[in-house]
Amino acid sequence: MSETEFEVTVDKDGTELNRDSSTYTATERSESQVIATEYDFWLFDFDGTIVDVEWEYTRSVFDRVGNQLGMSFSDNEVEQLWHGLGESRNAQVQSLGIDTDTFWSALHEVENPTARAEATYLHDDAAVLLNELHAANIPIGVVTHCQSFLAEPVVDYLDIGDWFDTFVTCTPELGWKPDPDPVYHAIESLGQDPSKPTAGVLAGDAPSDVGAAWNAGLAGLHIERHSPEQRGRCVLGDYRVDSLDLIRHQNSIQ
Structure with a gap:
């Protein structure tokens, strides 16, 4: 968790959306249309998306x-x-x-x-999707608010450093999601052109992840690890799933 995490959802023009959950739609496209291989690269949030803590x-x-x-x-x-x-x-x-x-x-x-x-564990659905993306030679990056002194020991302990082609930790200098700058930094680190980022997707469990994706011109995928009732709202996104297994099962990666 981070004191700097934004808890609002922003529209594609950067405008903050109404916080009243009754005004939110669940998704713009159904889960069945999430095709992993139609994107040239994937970016992920870390805490709550790939890993969680006991x-x-x-x-x-x-x-x-x-x-x-x-x-x-x-x-x-x-x-x-x-x-x-x-x-x-x-x-x-x-x-x-x-x-x-x-x-x-x-x-x-x-x-x-x-x-x-030592108390951190991998989400099984994330592990499978990441390994399949890696096997398909699709570049993978992380953009996280988790600070380096906490994130690096987790990556080392779980032995997942070679799963990612870039791992970006947000800082006051780099910016915080939904600011697109850390996302642009990750895109550049993958050898991609951030001025033409439409072939990428950013997946995360927070509204700020979708906001960062949209502000950077990417598709935004919301993984709902907690029910809308717990969150107090639904989160807008190009895709909204309650398990990354939906992507794996519906779209076999060759």
Whole structure:
């Protein structure tokens, strides 16, 4: 999780969309039309899309944060904050009466990169799709808000470094999704022309991933790891799936 993650969806012209979930449509195209090989390259978000963290680790992190702040977090508050569900994380923190800078400082202090890596697991559907894309020689990249000091130990622990042709960690200098700049950086790192990015797709579990895809001229695929009821809204996208298996099963990659 990152204090810098945007929790809004933006339209293709960069305009923020209405947050009222009743105004959202689920998808623009059905899952059956997701054809993996019609794209020249694939970009992915990391946390929540390719990997996730065991609940015990997440719960223990918030217990330690709570001890530092002299308060406790409910399981629902932990779930919402960790996965970025509902309103923005900073808005949720403020609603709990906590200064946002104080919260993020405490969280970063208690996070242990090694312990987090050991508690991280691959989503099976993502692993299969990534291996099939790799076998088809389709370039693969990651654009993530997960900072290097946390992401690198995870990649090493899971031994998946050779799955990706580029791995971009967002920074204040590079920008944060839905800003297209980190996406452009990833496209260039793949040897592609970011001024002609229409042959690529970006898949992620957050509204900011679809926003970044659209702002960079890519197709946006939303993988819904949590129900719209948990999130409090549906997320617009060119594609919307609740499992990456849908892509693999419906479109065999030769």
